[in-house]
Amino acid sequence: MTYVRRTSTISANSPSTKFHHPNPFLDDHGHMLTQAQKDALKQLTFEHLSLQRLFTLQQQPQTITQLDDAELVEFLTIANSFYRDGQPLISDHDYDHIALAELKTRQPSHPFLHTVEPEPKFTGKTVELPARMLSTEKAYTDKELSDWLKRIHKAANEIGRDPAGLQFRITPKLDGFAAFDDGDRLYTRGDGRRGTDITRAFERGLVVANNQPRGLGAGEIVVQRSYFAANLAQDYENPRNFQASVVKEKALEPAVEQALGNQAVVFYPFSTLPYRVRRSDDLIDSVAALSRELRASLDYDMDGIVIEITDDELKTYMGATRHHHRWQIAYKQNQEKAEVKVLQVVPQTSRSGRVNPVAEVEPTRLSGALIQRATAHHYGMVRDKGIGPDAVIELTRSGEVIPKIIDVVKAVEPQIPASCPSCDTELFWDSDYLYCPNNTGCPAQISHTIEHFFRTLGNIDGFGPATIEKLYTNNIRTIDAVYGLQADQLEGMGFGPKQSENLVNELQRSRHEVIEDWRFLAAFGVFRMGGGNCERLLGHHRLEEIFELSEEQIVAIEGFAERTAEVVVKGFARIRPLFDKLQALGFNLQRTPLVSELQASGALNPIAGKLLVFTGTMTHGSRDDMKAEAKKLGAKVGASVTGKTDYLVTGDKVGASKLNAATSKGVEILTEEQYLKLIGTTISSAKEQS
Ligand SMILES: NC(=O)c1ccc[n+]([C@@H]2O[C@H](COP(=O)([O-])OP(=O)(O)OC[C@H]3O[C@@H](n4cnc5c(N)ncnc54)[C@H](O)[C@@H]3O)[C@@H](O)[C@H]2O)c1
Ligand SMILES: [Zn+2]
Incomplete structure (x- = not known):
């Protein structure tokens, strides 16, 4: 593998670690890590994955399946810790269906799959929970739900209950921060058996939902959906991100304090949730409608529904695994597409001067993530399809953090900028794209160029968008000027003494590291x-x-x-x-080896990159074995001789037509022996090896 491995903690150079993060930035590569995520990453130790690799996995979650076992478990651990911290790296859908599913297929008994996923560590006393708080088993399809139902029926029969008489209680699955209220103290879910005291949340103004009393056991800390959309969506990426900050030990941010003051954040005991009851025979047919109904009745975010049996004796009989109660299941529907209303289309000038459209949309939940913006391909699409305020667009989320606009359901007057959002220069069209022509004076182009430089080097920390913007306002606008900076100069621009020193050290490091x-x-x-x-x-x-x-x-x-x-x-x-x-x-540059040198030194096999055709009966091994070996050495193997073929390798009993074709097309013909010599092996040594 060619990516850089980091075996130690990523060098700590984080300026003030802000917990919540404003809108994530989308750079030219579509990299979406927010500053808070990057800061949090610096606290983690990587043994198998690099930061670059994480970027790629975040952008292309389907490549998670290519990780080796150790990398996969590390990735799951990292994703989980981000998720628990309120800053998911990937969508729940991708977490469950790609990452977890992959581990399930490879190692069904891996401990990661059979314990409650750990929460971040909080300070506070750890105590035994009065009742176990487990994860839930999940059903994503009707088939999975009906399999669960069969298990319930089987257990019911075993203790002499009539399955037809069973009742199922259906509640919304709150998407918040799990906690347990014993009436005196509040605890985190912890590992499911032992949680940490977070009573401070009540001391800070958390209230129990619907004026219910304290002491109602398990529940979730959640924020009102309407309040979030109206007051917090600009500053917090998602409600999880916000909810987690209510229980953190650090001082509350003003927005959190205000929300608590407005009683918009509550502890919602599960026993007081709105619920519906169904019997076995109409359960499966009604889950979709029930899910919509419950969603409409609740001003809190939900992530599916929870279905459980009501028969206490059957519950006790079925019991629990270390991961979930067998008598309970969460049903989550995959919602990969949604129709949403556009609030406005915002232009963003990239490094190359191309101006890209970003549609801000009404906050919408799509496969487990809160969507607030979507990208159109280019301004040609905005122009031709009529995207602007009040347009209704169809979104899809195929792994990317920012979804793409796939269709426009309701067109309006397109919202197209006349001038560059960064430098105000008049824009011009080049077919479907809009450009800012001000390459040398446009702040956005200049800053993004500098960001791109440092990000691509990949061996320097601290030069993110915020730092670069500050440098820009202080007239540091070229990469060589950045390298010329001294610590006292940086301090003069308002960077702290420690940070200034760090930045200068990082600049040095980036030149000295290979x-x-x-x-x-x-x-x-x-x-x-x-x-x-x-x-x-x-x-x-x-x-x-x-x-x-x-x-x-x-x-x-x-x-x-x-x-x-x-x-x-x-x-x-x-x-x-x-x-x-x-x-x-x-800079301490390491040369890329020249292909010619590699070939001369034998490091690169002479057939690497060549197109070969094998014909006749081989003695070295079967023809398929030889083809496989050639491919291993970097050659391509064709079926018939064409003008592009480099070598025709001939065994015994070769048909004349192939030989003729080779001769007429000027393709070099090799006997098996000549071929083996070329690749540096002989028939006898090849046989010894095999
Ligand atoms: N996006 C990511 O990177 C990422 C990472 C880790 C986990 N996840 C998501 O988290 C989920 C697994 O996490 P988990 O094990 O904490 O939770 P879970 O989804 O299995 O749910 C269990 C929890 O649901 C809560 N709950 C909410 N409403 C409830 C109700 N009405 N009745 C009973 N319990 C209710 C309880 O607190 C319980 O602890 C997965 O679905 C996964 O998608 C995502
Ligand atoms: Zn510009």
Whole structure:
């Protein structure tokens, strides 16, 4: 694997760790970690995953299945700790259906799956809970629900109950912070058996929902949905994020204090929740409607419904696993699409000057996450489909944190900016895209370029959007100027003494730590030159040669088209002055090995990248084995000879037509023996090995 592994705690350099976070920023790469998440990450120790890797997993949750076992468990642990802290990294849907499901398939008895997922540690006395507070078993489909029902029926029969007579109590599954109120103290769920004293929440003004008395046992701390949407949605990413802060030991933030004062945050005992009762025979058919009904009757966020049997004797008989009560299940429907109303379309100028539309929408819950904004592909879509205030759009969430607009249900007058939101310069259209032409003076373009640089280097902390914005207002607007900063200068700009020192140390570290030259080049953000293309290019030409390269030389490299070569040559010319200045600062660059060198040294097999066709009966192994081996060495294997074939490898009893085709197309023909020699093995040594 090629990503950087960090084996120790990510260097602590966090400026004031703010618990709640304002709207997350979406950078050019669509990276969505918020500052608070990044700060929290710094507290964690990674053994298997890197920060970059987490970024990728967050952006492409489907790649979670490619992690190895240890990485997967580490990822689950990290995701869980973020979730409990009110800042989910990925959606519940992806957590359950991709990450957890993967572990279930691979290691059904892994301890992670069979205990209550741990909550963050709070200060406070730990006590034995009067009753166990477990997780719930989950059903996402009617089939899963009916399987559960069968188990209930079986148990009922075992103790002589008539399954048809059983009653099921259905309550909303509150999406809050679980707690237990014994009338005197309030405790967290902890590990399900022992919780931590968080009575301070009541002392801070938490009330029991609907003026109910204290001491009603298990429940959740929740915030009113309407209050959240009206007063908190701008500052808190989701209600979980807000709710968790009510019980934290640190001083309350003003918004939390205010919400408590307004009695908008409550402890809701489960025993006082609105409920419905159904019998076995009409349970499954009615769950969807009940779910909607209960949602409408409750001004708190819910995450499905909880179904449990009411027969106490049967409950006792069925008991619990270490993870859940067998007599209870949560039913969650997958809601992957939603229709929402647009509040406004906000323009965001990117590093390249392209202005991207972000639709702010009425807060809507979609597969476990609160959605407040969505991205349109480009302003052409906004223009052609009529997206603006009051438009109704259809959203889908396919793993990304910010969902995409898939369709417009109700079109309106499109909301399109005339000038750049950052520098006010008049925008221009280039087919479907809007651009700010002010490349050298637009604050957004300049700041994002600097952010991109540091983020791509990946070996420097502390230079996030907030820092860069502050530097910008203090006239530090180029990367070389940032590298020239001294601690006292930073202090003069309003950075704290400790932070100033840290920032200067980080700048030094980023120059002294070894970094791959392709990563360094990618940091300059030349159009079409992301990490992959930089590495490919530097596999053929040295970093110091790139400014002399012609379009022809670039096109000659596999993977570069003519149009790309043209913009790349221009792009290199543009960055050259900055490049020279930064290189003079002495970064510790590690060269990308040249393909030619690798081939000469034998590190790269001569057939790597070549297209081979095998024909005839082989003696070295079966033809399939040989094909597999060739692929392992980096070759591609074709079925028939074409003009692109590099070698035709021939065994015994070869048909004349293949040989003729090879000859007429100028394809080199190798006997099996010649081939084995080429790849550095002989028939006998190959046989010994196998
Ligand atoms: N997005 C992420 O990264 C992430 C990470 C970890 C967990 N999760 C989510 O958390 C869930 C598992 O967490 P869990 O084990 O804490 O909770 P759970 O979903 O299994 O629910 C159990 C809890 O539900 C609460 N509850 C709410 N309403 C209730 C009611 N009416 N009756 C009874 N109990 C009720 C109780 O406090 C109980 O402790 C998963 O569904 C998963 O999607 C998400
Ligand atoms: Zn601009």
